[in-house]
Amino acid sequence: MEKEYQDLTVDEVRDFMSSSREDAYQLVDVRQLEEYEEDHLAGAILLPVGEIEQRASELSSSKDTVVYCLSGKRSVAASVFLANHPEFSGKIYNMLGGYLEWDGHYIEDMPNIKVFDLEGSDADLLYQAMNLEKGAHKFYELVLEHFPDAPFRSVMEQLVKAEEAHAHMIYKFWEKMQPDAPSFQSVYESLDGDILEGGLEFDQLAEQLLNEGTQCQNVIEMAMAIEFSAYDLYRNMAHLYSDSPIEKHFLSLCQSEKEHMRIAAEALNHCR
Structure with missing residues (x-):
């Protein structure tokens, strides 16, 4: 299933900008004000990701829009x-790698979310979905x-409560495909939750987050990346199960994950 937006590399963005009329597109920086004031791409409109839905009317709805952030995680959600947005008719482009890539500074060893395989059986796909919820x-x-004392604690508490409920919803469909299926709790406890590329363990991730500089922003960006991964998986699964009873449930999960991205985006305001 095609994405609602298109990913462009930094080089592709440069080509796009050089070949387009200035009045035909808009460049949107979705970082925080202090990041924008430190440096930004010439002509970029500042619209922090946590405010973008409420302030989308400040943008042209008919122009093509190139969205960027620092590393590419926030711009995906934006x-x-x-x-x-129901009023946007122009194309939406996400700049991969963000401002760091544009400026020639590459992020080393940032953990990446797994790309989930959609080629398995129905039961395999549902099992992967439960595993994603367990990882989150x-x-x-x-x-x-x-x-424990972070300003975004309430956001994390809100998110953690939703994951097991989502997994339980998926389990109900998975259970019907299994002879003598074990209980949900038994299945959920057995899941590895291995949602990160490269075999990065969660204690390694914690250490990395503690040593990456602005820990608040890094934590929130990772949360947004996890929620987007779930959103993308459920959107594709809804498409795979179109016109079946399970479709509406995956569309409901899509909406929920999008709301989680919004909650996480708003939490960036606590990172100042």
Whole structure:
């Protein structure tokens, strides 16, 4: 299933900008004010990701829009928000790698979310979806453990409560495909929650988050990346199960994950 927006590399963005009339597109920086004031791409409109849905009317709805942030994680969520806006008719482009890539500074060893395989059986796909929810659950609990006094704690508490409920909804469909299926709790406890590329363990992730500089922003960006991964998986699964009873449930999960991205985006305001 095609994305609602298109990813462009930095080089592709440069080509796009050089070949387009200035009045035909808009460049949107979705970082925080202090990041924008430190440096930004010439002509970029500042619209922090946590405010983009409420302030989308400040943008042209007919122009093509190039969205960027620092590393590319926040801009993915912003691209989803704009692409789903009912009044936007222009194309939405997400700049991969963000400002750091544009400026020639590459992020080393940042953990990446797994790309999930959609080629398996129905039961395999549902099992992967439960595993994704378990991984998100583990991540949020890890954050709460390592950042007990963080200003974004209430956000993490809100997110962690949703993951097991989502997994339970998916389990109900998975259970019907299994002879003598074990209980939900038994299945959920057995899941690895291995949602990160490269075999990065969660204690390694915690250490990395603690040593990456602006820990608040890094934590929130990772949460947004996890929620987007779930959104993308459920959107594709809804498409795979179109015109079946399960479709509406995955569309409901899509909406929920998009709301989680919005909650996480708003939490960036606590990172100042």
